[in-house]
Amino acid sequence: MAIHSSSNQDDSNKRAMPSYFNLPPLDVSNAFPQATPASVFPPCASDYFQFDDLLTPEEQAVRKKVRECMEKEIAPVMTEYWEKAKFPFQCIPKLAALRLAGGTIKVFFVLLSSFYSQGYGCPGLSILGSAVGTAEVARVDASCSTFILVHSSLAMLTIALCGSEAQKQKYLPSLAQFQTIGCWGLTEPDYGSDASALKTTATKVEGGWILDGQKRWIGNSTFADILVIFARNTSTNQINGYLIFILTFIV
Numbered sequence: 001m002a003i004h005s006s007s008n009q010d011d012s013n014k015r016a017m018p019s020y021f022n023l024p025p026l027d028v029s030n031a032f033p034q035a036t037p038a039s040v041f042p043p044c045a046s047d048y049f050q051f052d053d054l055l056t057p058e059e060q061a062v063r064k065k066v067r068e069c070m071e072k073e074i075a076p077v078m079t080e081y082w083e084k085a086k087f088p089f090q091c092i093p094k095l096a097a098l099r100l101a102g103g104t105i106k107v108f109f110v111l112l113s114s115f116y117s118q119g120y121g122c123p124g125l126s127i128l129g130s131a132v133g134t135a136e137v138a139r140v141d142a143s144c145s146t147f148i149l150v151h152s153s154l155a156m157l158t159i160a161l162c163g164s165e166a167q168k169q170k171y172l173p174s175l176a177q178f179q180t181i182g183c184w185g186l187t188e189p190d191y192g193s194d195a196s197a198l199k200t201t202a203t204k205v206e207g208g209w210i211l212d213g214q215k216r217w218i219g220n221s222t223f224a225d226i227l228v229i230f231a232r233n234t235s236t237n238q239i240n241g242y243l244i245f246i247l248t249f250i251v
């Protein structure tokens with residue numbers, strides 16, 4: 001029996017990786033013929049907890065619309081993208097049409113009395129309606145719901161809660177339509193929950209800021225247009241959020 005030292009093992013792992021990644025995508029129906037195809041979902045025929053009674057007609061309509069789209073339009077293509085380890089950009093227009101992004105974001109008005117209203121191109125859903133819609137996405141594909149949650153609940157909601165009125169008007173409408181994609185960068189290699197200890201710095205320079213540091217686990221970051229990045233302001237020593245808008249030039 002050959003005994004490999006750990007460095008030999010590392011070398012052979014490195015040599016093996018490229019050949020593995022060059023293989024064609026696995027055809028799941030050949031590899032696991034006994035598996036239920038990922039595109040087939042059992043119907044939701046029961047309501048043991050009488051959950052329906054808790055939903056308004058509008059919330060029930062959101063759930064029905066999202067469920068139908070996820071089962072019929074999204075499920076059939078997701079397995080292929082899982083196997084290729086690629087993002088299904090072709091699904092974005094279908095997800096946009098569900099009107100879930102920025103679900104609960106509303107505008108605060110003060111006229112004769114103060115009230116909240118639909119605004120910034122967001123659908124103005126109730127908290128329950130937004131949650132039910134996202135749960136229907138996750139029922140079919142958890143990664144798809146992570147994509148929407150990072151975009152909507154992290155990036156968009158941070159802009160809605162902490163951004164200036166000008167930033168909300170500038171960024172939220174296109175994010176609500178998925179014409180731009182958002183990401184939210186807080187976590188670092190050494191800090192996650194302990195957000196007050198972040199090491200990434202933001203230094204004011206003429207004409208802008210220099211952000212310097214490392215981030216990890218940032219969903220959507222490889223293709224996002226609008227990045228919300230948390231960093232330590234070197235002038236005040238406080239952690240602030242910074243908005244970065246990536247301009248893409250197609251040559």
Ligand SMILES: Cc1cc2nc3c(=O)[nH]c(=O)nc-3n(C[C@H](O)[C@H](O)[C@H](O)COP(=O)(O)OP(=O)(O)OC[C@H]3O[C@@H](n4cnc5c(N)ncnc54)[C@H](O)[C@@H]3O)c2cc1C
Binds near residue numbers: 150185191192194
């Ligand atoms: C699928 C996925 C997507 C993600 N997407 C993003 C993203 O888009 N943007 C982003 O910024 N981050 C993202 N993250 C990172 C995630 O938010 C971090 O994992 C989180 O911030 C925790 O940080 P950590 O991993 O460093 O864990 P740690 O902070 O090291 O925590 C480790 C454990 O200790 C516990 N713990 C920590 N502090 C305390 C305390 N004071 N008291 C009691 N218990 C404590 C935690 O609950 C946890 O169980 C993502 C993570 C995953 C898994």
